[in-house]
Amino acid sequence: MKQFFLTMGGVFAGLFLFLIVVPFILISIAISSATSREPAPAHTVLELDLREGLTDQTPTNPFAIFGGGGLSTMQIVDTLAQAEDDSRVKALLIRLPEAGVTPAAADEIRQAIRRFRRSGKVVIAHSQGFQPVGTTVSSYMIGASASELWMQNTASFQLTGFSADAIFLRRAFDKFGVEAEFEQRYEYKNAVNEYTQSDFTPAHREAMTAWMTSIYDSALANAAQDRKTTLPALKATIEAGPYSSGQALQRRLIDKIGHVEEAENEIKRRAGRGAEIMDFHDYAASQGERTGSGSDAIAIVGGEGAIMTGRGGGADPFGSGSAIMSDDTAEAIYDAIEDKSVKAIVFRVSSPGGSPEASEQILAAVRAAKAAGKPVVVSMGDYAASGGYWISSEASWIVAQPSTLTGSIGVFGGKFVLADALGRFGVDMRNLTVGGEYSDAFSPSSSFTPAQRAAFAAQIDRTYEEFVARVSTGRRLPPARVREIARGRVWTGAQAHRIGLVDQLGGLEEALAKAKQLARIDADANVRLKRYPQPKSPFEALSRMFGVSGEAAQVLVGIGGVMNDPAAEATVRRIQTDRARASGASVLAEQPY
Structure with missing residues (x-):
């Protein structure tokens, strides 16, 4: 009986969303679109x-x-x-x-x-x-x-001037019994320092001061040029x-x-x-978006946010937050490869990093584009650091703004041990494990054993060496040189240009010009701009929203059948399959539509 009422609740919720909420949203979008195109x-x-x-x-x-x-x-x-x-x-x-x-x-x-x-x-x-x-x-x-x-x-x-603050939690963790157990490669990979330190380490201070100075001086130099004065004069006036x-x-x-x-x-x-x-x-x-003209096209593939495995991006259907989902981004690059009119790809990357596995999946698509004879020019946005640099490293050409934060060729990982902290509040944490010794390595109830720590450190070392290898291959630098300039250090685009991690300073326009050159398209020729991934239609976005409820999805299937709309039914079934995969199910093939 309980399941019956749950199912009926899902059905009525689905009907309400589909018959009331969806039309309201679609009408709102239509009105907004109509009024905004005056x-x-x-x-x-x-x-x-x-x-x-x-x-x-x-x-x-x-x-x-x-x-x-x-x-x-x-x-x-x-x-x-x-x-x-x-x-x-x-x-x-x-x-x-x-x-x-x-x-x-x-x-x-x-x-x-x-x-x-x-x-x-x-x-x-x-x-x-x-x-x-x-x-x-x-x-x-x-x-x-x-x-x-x-x-x-x-x-x-x-x-x-330019100032920035950092919060360090080491003393608070010590006070409340939280243990931060992390591995970092290497001393400049400072993301974990807020948990493990109470002040800037010398390497942290050095790197942060260097990129802050680079951004400050670059901005003032540009302002001085535009104000028709000199950098020393402008800097002296401002700082007074x-x-x-x-x-x-x-x-x-x-x-x-x-x-x-x-x-x-x-x-x-x-x-x-x-x-x-x-x-x-x-x-x-x-x-609308700039499309250009001409028989030849350049693809613009977008990627913004943390790099993660999977597809979809963003739990909030009405939010503007972004993530670089490896399936979606790789698929966008492969779509551009298959489009015969596309002669080159501009890959716009703005990411502070993320999963090495997701980064490698995207990088494999970049390699495939180059192998297909389509140059890939990376245009770096606000950030292209850590995983953001991994996915950029083997591009045909890299363009960055002087103030883009890039590099951070390094890796970190670890865990927080919370058992002692929770125990101080009368909460007891206990762990049960079946399997090998490494099975509970990331349990927050106890510290790494020496064997677990050694195994985890070896994994971090492997990932770091894989990162170094990608940069060495893509930038045509000896591995020893990459290790020397890497060590987890963040560089600005201007600094990265000087040490060979970036080919050119500039933005999207410079990247497009370079893509034309690499594709052997005349500089004055008109080209079409094709953007990937394609924006979702309202129905596609709503379909993902309905996917959170199996009952609601079934209602959509039923409505699709009543409307004799195979596309609607196919969409919902695809959603169900994707949801099953996301939940850990092994789905070997799609249902035939």
């Missing part, structure tokens, strides 16, 4: 608000818009490239955040703004202050690339702050003081009679 006025000023936060790439989930979040760096680059050639777009107004922007994203956006200005169009950036928080220097760099940089009269220019808006104007750190409404009126005046401000989101939606 044509741009004859004299348009685009307003780009960077205060909303940025991802590197636009999510492929159609429902991510309901989870909030702003634009993506790639969407901004793409849209500004189209706006350059759009005679209706006369100017750009940028709202700067008071805190920082991810440094590599700031590099990419600055380059897009400079290209937009070279088309003869004016750019005004407006700031309500530069606060001493994070990489504010990157926000200022974007502002400096504009035709004019404005500040509100009451705002403060508090940018005087903070300043009021009036003092910042006097020292030529900004161009004008005014409220955002005044900046809007000024840029509309410059754009011409009857100019109107159009939200950047709306213009981007009206234009």
